[in-house]
Amino acid sequence: MNLEKLKAPLAKENIAQRIGGGGTKLDYLEGWFVIDQANEIFGYDGWDYYIDDVQVIKEVIDDKTCKALCRATVTVTVGETLRQDVGVVIGSAKNSMDAIDIGLKGAVTDAMKRAFRTFGNQFGNCLYDKEKGGVEKAGSSSTPSSNGMYPTPKATGTLLFNDKIPF
Numbered sequence: 027m028n029l030e031k032l033k034a035p036l037a038k039e040n041i042a043q044r045i046g047g048g049g050t051k052l053d054y055l056e057g058w059f060v061i062d063q064a065n066e067i068f069g070y071d072g073w074d075y076y077i078d079d080v081q082v083i084k085e086v087i088d089d090k091t092c093k094a095l096c097r098a099t100v101t102v103t104v105g106e107t108l109r110q111d112v113g114v115v116i117g118s119a120k121n122s123m124d125a126i127d128i129g130l131k132g133a134v135t136d137a138m139k140r141a142f143r144t145f146g147n148q149f150g151n152c153l154y155d156k157e158k159g160g161v162e163k164a165g166s167s168s169t170p171s172s173n174g175m176y177p178t179p180k181a182t183g184t185l186l187f188n189d190k191i192p193f
Contacts, residue, residue: 027104028067035162036147053158055150057135063148064104073104075138080130083114085122092122096129100137109144113137 040059046052064073079099086093094117101110113136117129142149152160 027069027072032067032146032148034148035160036150036152037162041153041161053153055139055153057139060139060142060149064142067148068104073102075100075102075141077134078110080133082126082129085125087122091118091120092125093118094122094125094129096126096133098130098133098137100134100141102138102141104145109141111137111140111143113140 040055041053042056043051043053077098078101079097081097083095083097085095095114096117097112097114099110099112101108103109113133115129115132115136117125117127117132119125119128139150143151143154145151147160152158
């Protein structure tokens with residue numbers, strides 16, 4: 027286990043942003059980044075996760091889109107330590123099967139990220155601190171773009187949270 031890396035502040039360039047409800051900017055870590063961090067800090071064989079439960083809570087289908095509200099419970103194990111959390115995602119697609127697929131996969135990823143968050147700053151726990159005390163401050167190479175948001179790290183994904191859902 028790489029304790030030095032685990033205890034280090036989270037590099038600002040690893041934080042992605044999206045627009046949340048009410049137009050507020052929300053900081054988050056992408057799923058692929060959390061997995062990379064776990065592999066680097068705990069080793070490829072030093073951690074695991076289990077999907078304890080997945081559910082489609084509600085589906086809404088209209089003329090153009092299908093939306094599925096999905097929930098997952100995931101347990102992350104690091105050695106003898108177990109951490110569990112819940113993730114919720116709204117999958118949106120042209121057909122019901124794809125909306126459910128997107129929603130369930132997203133909910134599992136969200137639950138895994140939330141469970142890892144309990145291991146500290148490198149997994150985004152510092153993003154819950156309004157002052158961002160665990161985020162790298164001096165010498166950061168990342169600067170906001172013209173829209174005031176930090177660039178998404180290395181890769182982009184589909185954001186499903188901005189959809190207005192008629193629930």
